[in-house]
Amino acid sequence: MPKLLTAIVDDHPIVIEGLKTLLRNEENIEVVGGFCSGEDILSYISTHKVDIILLDITLPDINGMELCLMIKKASVSTIILILSNHTERSIIMQTIQNGASGYLLKNSSVDELRHCISEAVQGNICYSKAVIEIISRPSKNELQGTPRLTRREKEILAMIAAGKTSQVIGQELFLSPLTIDTHRKNLIQKFGVKNVAELVMAANQQQIL
Structure with a gap:
């Protein structure tokens, strides 16, 4: 059986070397190179076949989530497994949406990595144990219930949500823009979000709009 040609993309050379050492003894894997930037791996896959890419989210030039899309566009058959320290549920879900076949935290065991590689090769999506726990926890909005x-x-x-400014809303409701701003701040606080874009998204998710 031919070996899986594997590339490692991480902004820390020491991580690349560590993974190379870990994977050296795997019978079905051949590490073809380590790359420290998105540009480097995109340039490499334009002229070389790569079966699997172990990809970090934090890179100096391209965000790993966006890089997933770019790799898939350049080589649809390449399997991408994310290996990252990021534990945000939204990042995990976004990478899978962008074409990754799995997500592992960097403290995963070699067995977990081995298992995820074998699952991904069979066309499945696979997560390390810690990531499964993160995904199964309800998000903050879900916990809080509807405000x-x-x-x-x-x-x-x-x-x-209709995109109207405080000035316009104030005129339509015969209130001062300052009063509208206070309502806006209160709404952001009630929904536990950071800004208006998140506010509208949360209100849509909870079917308030």
Whole structure:
């Protein structure tokens, strides 16, 4: 059986060397190279066949999530496994959406990596144990449940979602822009989000809009 040609992409050369050492004894894997940037791996796969890429999220030039899409566009058959320290559920889900076949944290065991590689080769999506736990935990919005809104807050929320400014909303509701800004801040706080874009997204998810 031919060996799986494997590339490692990480911004830390020491991590690349460590993974090379770990994988050296695997009968079905041949590490063809280590790359420290997105540009380097994209340039390599344009002229060489690579079966599997072990990819970090944090790279100096291209975000690993975006790089997933670029690799898949350049070589649809290449399997991408994310190997990262990022534990945010949204990042994990986004990489899978962008074409990755699995996600492992860097503290995973060699057995977990081996298992994920074999699952990915069979066309399955695979996560390390720690990542499965992160995914199965409900997100903050789900935990909090639907925030209770006053009639006025619902009205203002709908207008914010329609892209109207505090000035315009104030004119339409005969309120000062300052009052609208206060409502806006209160809504952001009630939903536990950081900005208006997240506010609208959370309100849509919870079917308030």
